[in-house]
Amino acid sequence: MRFVPLKLSLSALAVCSAFALTACGQKEEPKAAAPAAAPAPAAKPEITVKIGHAAPMTGPQAHLGKDNENGARLAIEDLNAKGLEIGGAKVKFELLGEDDQADPKQGTIVAQKLIDAKVNGVIGHLNSGTTIPASKLYADAGIPQISGSATNPKYTQQGFATAFRVMANDVQQGKALGEFASKQGVKTVAIVDDRTAYGQGLADEFRKSAEAAGLKVVASEYTNDKATDFKAILTKIKSTKADLVFYGGMDAQGGPMVKQMKELGIKARFLGGDGVCTPEFMKLGGDASEGNFCSLPGMPLEKLAKGPGFKEAFSKKFNAEIQLYAPYLYDAVMVMAEAMKRANSVEPAKYLPEVGKTKHDGVTALIEFDEKGDLKSGAISLYQYKGGKLDYVETLGGGAVATAKAEVKEAVAEVKEAAKAVGEAAKEVAKEGVKAGAEAVKAGAEAAKEGVKSGAEAVKGAADAAKAAVDKK
Amino acid sequence: MEILLQQLINGLVQGSIYALVALGYTMVYGIMGLINFAHGEVVMIGTLVTISVAGLLLKLGLPVALAGGAGLLAAVAVCMALGWGLERIAYRPLRNAPRLTPLITAIGMSIVLQNVAMLVWGRNYLTFPAIAPKAQFEFAGASFTAVQVMIVLVSALTMAGLLVLIYRTRLGMAMRATSQNPQVASLMGVNVNRVIAAAFVIGSALGAVAGVMVGSYYEIAHYQMGFMLGLKAFTAAVLGGIGNLAGAMAGGVLLGIIEALGAGYIGDLTGGFLGSHYQDIFAFIVLIGVLMFRPSGLFGEKTGDRA
Structure with a gap:
């Protein structure tokens, strides 16, 4: 066989690897149709709220990305079926899905794309590696971001007011x-x-x-x-x-x-x-x-009030098993929509403060955020792989249990303190009382003495008067 | 000691997989000077076809050996057709185009095939049916499986078979002639189109075999599995001297062993400064070193520049 001259083979190698890399970095992007808000009819205004979603839709984690998107899509459809009204206008939610390929570089590219498409909020990304760099872009653009799966603590530690997560962190x-x-x-x-x-x-x-x-x-x-x-x-x-x-x-x-x-x-x-x-x-x-x-993170779906219902609705809609984060994504969308409703606005700047005040009884947990945007009650459950199923073992450590424990401790301490104070006060009161009693007795005695004295004096007086009268006679 | 032995076995098996895929690259390159970047995807399609066919037959209750054999045959048939189609559709129209054009087409075909596979087989990971024997052996403290032995044997036999084909048959002679000079070969009555198509078809059949081996080794498959595998195999082919069959084999095995030893010992050698995630760097340092001193690879023959 012939071998191509060395210069050619080397340059071919260089070119190939260069192309291989680009090919790796830029695969086809699912076209996200982004129709502008429909012209509102005069009678009943209708606004379209664009919710961005980013997750790997291609590559080794595509199955998880699709699962995330399905979770978000189910929430969007439920919201549209309910027919929310915000600021006097009928609201139609729309999901703009992007593929970030679980690649931090691609993550920022699609983040910019979503920002340019003027989304009202972002749900995602799936991986911490893409969520963290993208969160800077969303923060700069003032767009609220709720991730249902990025668990790296750094995400919410950067000090961005726009970054939230509905899952316990790592x-x-x-x-x-x-x-x-x-x-x-x-x-x-x-x-x-x-x-x-x-x-x-x-x-x-x-x-x-x-x-x-x-x-x-x-x-x-x-x-x-x-x-x-x-x-x-x-x-x-x-x-x-x-x-x-x-x-x-x-x-x-x-x-x-x-x-x-x-x-x-x-x-x-x-x-x-x-x-x-x-x-x-x-x-x-x-x-x-x-x-x-x-x-x-969180509790097993079966043990939650809304868990089995969600599971059924999900498998009915998509004819697929929940892989991992779909319920969290569902909650993330719901949290965002509720914040919009409370703020009575879909403007990111207006409803952002409301996201932090969330108290949403979601599928996965009662969702409340701390000042950083982390979930307040982040419990962790352990499972065992058994016969092809995830077997629930226990719920451990986690924020909820820890906070509860700390609260109980605090309460106990307070009660103790209070009891001590009460005791102290009682002692004081008793002492005071005794003292007062003694004084009273003393005063009484004094008074009695005085009385007796005055009585005696009176008696004396009377006797004197009587004596005088007798003397007059 | 048994750890070193185990690492060598790991490397040998991994390397044999690279070699098996690298043979497909080197076949086509040796004849046309074209790097068929879609070859990794052909391997992937081979794995996925086997999963579908063998999985179905197993469900119908056929014995494992029969289902596995049918799966392999189906994969080989589909991949041969695919290889022929690729050449016919993507490369033949560009036969006289500048060198870069078919390269870009190859990358394009690779992306097309990945996406077709995604549409057909979905995004999820697929489990490969258990068609390979499960036996496990121990040797001097190192353990290995029947599948691993099979992989090493199949790649060695495939390479030997290819050598016989190239140097002992009429088709092989035509291939060598085409490789040296297509115009002259065609003047001598060699049907160049058929020879090149044959190279693609044979290379793709090897890809299918590699796909079945990879599938039964890792027991998982995914529509993107071909990309990294293809890249590594390409590296192996360059290391050994692309276009050279024995070189592809040697390059593959060498790359596998370097990777295994690199991952296993780099941490100890550098006192924990570099961890096992630097295993690829290890492999590429060796590649750069080899190319600096032997630019056409370990087994590559020196050829003069030709206009």
Whole structure:
């Protein structure tokens, strides 16, 4: 065979890789039709509210992106069916979906696109890695952003008034997972993450919590969010004989990873966060996933008042199983719409203050935000993979429980304080009383004395008078 | 020690997969000087077709071996047709165009195929039916599976088969002639169009086999799985000397082993300064080094510049 001269083959290589990269970066974008607000008829004004949504619709996390979009779409359809009226006009909600490919660069591109399309608010993005850089753009444009799935704490720590999330963050989740691992009797852990903002953030929080609980981290390995082969890093982990492998990342990697652990004869158990707590994980991991644990923010859907209803409506509408975040996305849209209604305006600047004051009884939780835009009651639930299903184990750590505990403690302390004060006061009162009593007695005695004296005097007087009278006679 | 052995096995298997895919690249490149970037997607289509066909037959209650075999055959048939179609539609009209044009078309075809696959098979991950034997072996503390052994064997046999085809058959001779000079070859009575089409068809059939191997190894498939795989295989082909069959094999295995050892030991070697996420850098440093000293790859023959 012939070989093309070296100059050509090299330049071909350079060109190819350059093209390969561009090809990777710019895939087709789903066309988001963005018709301007329909001309309002004079009689009944109607306004169109554009809600932007961004998630990976292509690539390894496309299944989760579609799930998110479905959750948001269901909310939009419910809202339109209800027929909201804001500021005297009939409101029609419209979803503008964008594909950010789970890529931080693409995330900012679609964010700008949504801003240019003059959306009234943004729901998303899916990944922390895309949500964080995009949030700066939304903040600059003053557009409220509610993410239903970005759990990296940084998102709300940047000080943007526009950033909210309706899910517990990874500080809470990492903490709960670390505590859970130590409760399981694990002594040594190997930590793997996918180097995304989410995976790395969760792994770091888990590490802190695990080390605080006295566990030893014997290996830290890394992969990426497009990998399928983990044998090299798992072999290294095998040599450390860790009791547990913790993975900070998504199901598309976690599933094959747990399978390859089994193939390599690794006995360690597997633990992961919300990214691997999906039906997809069990499908990909097969038998190897059985008996391992993962965590999800919030409470299990079945245990929530509106959970089963949502599940049914979702599967009826899309003929698909809920993958992961759809209920959170549904709530995010509802929170935004309610804030608009309370503010009686769809203008971002006008309804933004109302988002922070939300008190929404949603599908996933009672949603209230703290001053940073984080969920106030961020409980974390743990699940076990059992027979192809996620089996609820317990709800742990989490904001809700912690806050409740702290509140109870405070209350108890207050009661104690109060009791002490009451006792003190009673003592004081008693003392005072006794003193007063004594004084009174004394006064009484004095008075009596006085009385007696005056009586005597009177008697004396009378006697004197009588004597005088007798003397006159 | 058994860890090193295990890492070598990991690398060998991973490398054999790269090699199997790289053979497809190198086949086409050797004859036309074209890098068929859609080859990774052909592999992906092969995996997905097997999933559909074998999955269906298993559901109908056919024995595993039969369903697996039928799946493989279906994949090979579909991919051969695909390879032929690609050449006919995307590359033949550009046969005399500047070098860059078919390259861009190739990338375009790759994107088209990905999206077609997304529409047909959906966005979700698919599980590959268990058509491969599940046996697991232990050797000196390292464990490996029957599928891994199969992958190494299949790629070695495929390469040997291709060498025989190229150097011992009439078609092979025509291929070599076309590779040297298409005009002269056609003057000598070689049907250049048929030879090139044959290269695409054979390369794609290999892609289908690679797809089935990848599928049964990782047991998952996705419409974008071909992209990274294609890129890595292309790297392997360049490392070994693109256009050279033995080079593709050697480059693939080398790349796989470098990656495995890189991921396994880079942390220890640098005292934790570089972690296992630098495994790709390791592989590319070796690639750059090889290209600096042997610009046409490890096995690439030196050729003079030709007008």
